Amino acid sequence: MHKVELEAKAKVNLTLDVLYKRPDGYHQVEMIMQAISLKDHLVISLLPGREIKIVSNSPAIPGGEENLAFKAAKLMVDEFDLDAGVEIKIFKEIPVAAGLAGGSADAAAVLKGLNELFGLGLTTKDLMRFGEKLGADVPFCVMGGTALARGKGEELTPLPAVPPASLVLIKPPFSVSSREVYNRLNINSIRKRPVTRAVIESIEKGDLEGISRGLCNVLEEVTFAKHPELPGIKEMLKARGALGSLMSGSGPAVYGIFETRHDAEKAAASLSLPGCEIFISCMG
Numbered sequence: 001m002h003k004v005e006l007e008a009k010a011k012v013n014l015t016l017d018v019l020y021k022r023p024d025g026y027h028q029v030e031m032i033m034q035a036i037s038l039k040d041h042l043v044i045s046l047l048p049g050r051e052i053k054i055v056s057n058s059p060a061i062p063g064g065e066e067n068l069a070f071k072a073a074k075l076m077v078d079e080f081d082l083d084a085g086v087e088i089k090i091f092k093e094i095p096v097a098a099g100l101a102g103g104s105a106d107a108a109a110v111l112k113g114l115n116e117l118f119g120l121g122l123t124t125k126d127l128m129r130f131g132e133k134l135g136a137d138v139p140f141c142v143m144g145g146t147a148l149a150r151g152k153g154e155e156l157t158p159l160p161a162v163p164p165a166s167l168v169l170i171k172p173p174f175s176v177s178s179r180e181v182y183n184r185l186n187i188n189s190i191r192k193r194p195v196t197r198a199v200i201e202s203i204e205k206g207d208l209e210g211i212s213r214g215l216c217n218v219l220e221e222v223t224f225a226k227h228p229e230l231p232g233i234k235e236m237l238k239a240r241g242a243l244g245s246l247m248s249g250s251g252p253a254v255y256g257i258f259e260t261r262h263d264a265e266k267a268a269a270s271l272s273l274p275g276c277e278i279f280i281s282c283m284g
Ligand code: ATP
Pocket: 060, 061, 062, 066, 067, 068, 069, 090, 095, 096, 097, 098, 099, 100, 101, 102, 103, 104, 106, 107, 137, 177, 178, 179, 249, 250, 251
């Protein structure tokens, strides 16, 4: 085998809570993560020599060793002393620095791709452990589906699949630095926290309305303070029939949940948001 093709799915947060700042400087989080159908496409092929080459259609991501896909490949090459070079082509569809874990999704796809390409025989659990070295969201991106994430985000408990639903996902014309948002969060003054247990119960019951009612992300306060147009976008989605609406991760991507693709498309068509990218995606 000389080439593998992979899909790298984005994620949204159904909940995001920050419990406390840990002595090691990381934030202890509790969040429900959901993989969605919006994805990047990767093609990994063998090259002579030992070069790791990144090729992408997106000017918004680093081309060299700063790319998370490069870091994932380097980790595998070093760990298994792989005597080969690889070219990683990334066809980016997931908006960059939007709270959708695009970089982590690409890194997870590279771990899976090299496992396949070199016949390493690693399990999903093994790949998740490697993923942890690359970033807190990478293990979830390896696993996919729906999960409760604790710790830095890497301690995962799988949850049942959510009922099928469509999303209208809005990416405003600016990016947000996750690090900056976490740094600006004042944990002692968080006004509204998710009731994570209740959302898990709704997921277990397959209750889409319950899930939508429970959507909550403590980072909204921080990102909304800097970008006051974001709560307005959430309201627009709700006014057009979204069962619930939330910012994903540290933002700025905001989504609304709709029961059917038809409802989502109708809502999206009626939105007028100059400069924003609008995606229809699905979960479950
Ligand atoms: P995070 O919460 O980790 O910041 P995010 O989902 O908000 O993630 P990403 O799209 O992963 O955002 O981008 C975060 C940063 O990672 C950007 O500054 C981007 O340049 C960098 N990056 C490195 N490699 C990639 C990649 N393959 N795809 C997207 N971004 C990448």
